[in-house]
Amino acid sequence: MENIDRLPERLRYFREQKKMSRKQVCAALNITPSAISYWESGKRKPDADVLLELCELYGIRSVSQLFGNTEPLTDEITDSEKYLIELYRNADKAAQTAVVKLLRSWNM
Numbered sequence: 001m002e003n004i005d006r007l008p009e010r011l012r013y014f015r016e017q018k019k020m021s022r023k024q025v026c027a028a029l030n031i032t033p034s035a036i037s038y039w040e041s042g043k044r045k046p047d048a049d050v051l052l053e054l055c056e057l058y059g060i061r062s063v064s065q066l067f068g069n070t071e072p073l074t075d076e077i078t079d080s081e082k083y084l085i086e087l088y089r090n091a092d093k094a095a096q097t098a099v100v101k102l103l104r105s106w107n108m
Contacts, residue, residue, distance in 0.1 A: 006068040008042040014058040014066070015040075029053050052104060 015025060015036075022036045029050065038044035046054065051063050060066060077085075088099060 005042075007045060007066060008040050010066050010068055011036075011046075011054065012040045014054070014060060018058050020057075025054075025057065028057055048104065 015022070020028075022033055022040075025031075025036055026033050031050070035044075035046075039046050051066060054060070055063055055066065088096060091099070
């Protein structure tokens with residue numbers, strides 16, 4: 001539970017690291033100012049889709065970093081990952097969309 005409790009401070013930290021105001025985040029994600037205020041105060045938590053959007057906006061490589069996981073991520077791609085990338089690239093658009101949706105649902 002400790003990492004979930006750190007989410008509000010981490011959201012604020014990453015926004016400030018990007019030198020973004022709450023208003024700028026609202027515009028980028030098409031959300032209300034009260035939403036960010038609630039998230040950063042811990043009154044509410046963003047849903048999974050919003051967490052992914054925040055990661056992209058703040059340049060965070062993993063949702064787990066939002067929860068305080070500071071383990072370094074490796075840039076080394078394994079043979080298994082290369083194989084999966086090849087399968088994904090050769091799939092049609094519908095299959096790629098399904099894979100992304102599935103992975104996003106598992107990431108939380």
